[in-house]
Amino acid sequence: MEAYTPMSVEEFRRAAHETVDWMADFLGSIEQYPVRSQVEPGEIMAQLPDSAPSEAQPLEAIMEDFKQIVLPGVTHWQHPSFFAYFPANSSYPSVLAEMLTATLGAQGMIWQTSPAATEMEQQVMRWLRDMIGLPAEFEGVIQDTASTSTLVALISARERATAFQVNERGFVETERLTVYASSQTHSSIEKGVKIAGFGRQALRQIEVDHEYAMRPDALRRALEADRAAGLVPACVVATIGTTGSTAIDPLAEIAAICKEFGVWLHVDAALAGTAMVLPDLRRFQQGVEHVDSYTFNPHKWMFTNFDCSAYFVRDPATLTRTFEIHPEYLKTKEGTAVNNYRDWGVQLGRRFRALKLWFVIRSYGVSGLQRVIRDHLELAQWVRSEVEASPEFELLAPVPLNTVCLRYRPDPAAPLEEINRLNAEIMERINAGGKAYFTHTKLDGRFTIRFVIGQTYTARRHVEAGWRLLCETARAVKRELG
Ligand SMILES: *Cc1c(COP(=O)(O)O)cnc(C)c1O
Secondary structure: OOOOOOOOOHHHHHHHHHHHHHHHHHHHHHHHHHOOOOOOHHHHHHOOOOOOOOOOHHHHHHHHHHHHHHHHHHOOOOOOEOOOOOOOOOOOOHHHHHHHHHHOOOOOOOOHHHHHHHHHHHHHHHHHHHOOOOOOOOOOEEOOOHHHHHHHHHHHHHHHHHHOHHHHHOOOOOOOOOEEOOOOOHHHHHHHHHHHOOOOHHHHEEEEEEEOOOOOHHHHHHHHHHHHHHHHHEEEHHHHHHHOOOOOOOOHHHHHHHHHHHHHEEOOOOOOHHHHHHHHHHHHHHHHHOOOOEEHHHHHOOOOOOOOOOEEEEEEHHHHHHHHHOOOHHOOOOOOOOOHHHHOOOOOOEEEHHHHHHHHHHHHHHHHHHHHHHHHHHHHHHHHHHHHHOEEEOOOOOOOOOOOEEEEEEOOOOOOOOOHHHHHHHHHHHHHHOOOOEEEEOOOOOOEEEEOOOOOHHHHHHHHHHHHHHHHHHHHHHHHHH
């Protein structure tokens, strides 16, 4: 009996060529599409049948529906005028590698299930470690997202603080572990604290200074108070490049305090880690040689398709002791002579994610990556200078990286609520138009439009057009409302 497949290998070849042609046409003309999807809630669902087809359908029909139904419901993260959130950029070499990864369909849970997946991951993580100036004793592993990397750090810190006893017998009443992060940290820290069993109340939100960076004196006071109360400080999470405004926590001072209190120090550099390919920017992570773990997302700003989060640890033994499992059916003769990445995180099964990083790093070269990152940083400084020169706009945070936090404030005497409403309307008007996409945060109660430059295909002309659009839309909205 032959295996049933919906197409033959020759039909696959033909369809694949056509699909690649579509992919190149799409990426080559992506500027024609609205950046933010313009559909209403439920619009896509209404076009999808209620049940699965019982009979085979031809690929042409599936592709046609992809174009007609799916595409309008996609927000185009690869559009050069995507200035929202943080980027999740990709690149031609990354897409090619993802095609190969999908074709191999290999599973990298242990060394034997694909030795190349394991050994390439080991080596590419060393490349990355050296590229961003982390200490040579660090070892890396690819996690799916920064949320998972941080969860893994929190669980490792929990185990170190309790001599691996929570893994053994769970939390007991007498153990009250605490975790510290600034009030500007990403929501994934709180989520990790909940999942890891610390409980949300164990998370201390440390005050920030006027630049939204963690205040080391406030961290010290919180640690002292908790220790005096009989609690056990287990982990501090410092952020290099907060999601709101890319604020940079003072790592060297925080590291010294963590050392003094014997607390695990985890660094969340989800976006900013990529910028560390530029040696002069490593001033932002001074003190990194003293941290216990560090994560950054090549899937954000390093031209590598989602998902790909790099997680580095000083002491892999603590990590594997926290996560290792030894079921009989996964025992192999190689044993501990090789890395078995199932023991380096939450998942058992793992995609061959190192392949796309290898394609990207080799295709760009370190110098190519440095060049593009430098371009993005320069464009952000250009926007900053435009904002500063404008009497009607104002800057709401420093611009150390690629994100400009701004608002329109033509009348300085207007009440906060009114300025907030005005800026929310300006942003919504732009996003509904589809020419560019911005998202916001709130800084000290102020509605803040974030102008983030980090898309693979973003050129100066896109940034200039984005700034012009902001200025024109702001004035139009003001005329209408005023
Ligand atoms: C984006 C971001 C995260 C979350 O990243 P995921 O990979 O989507 O989990 C965490 N921390 C910071 C600072 C971020 O900017």
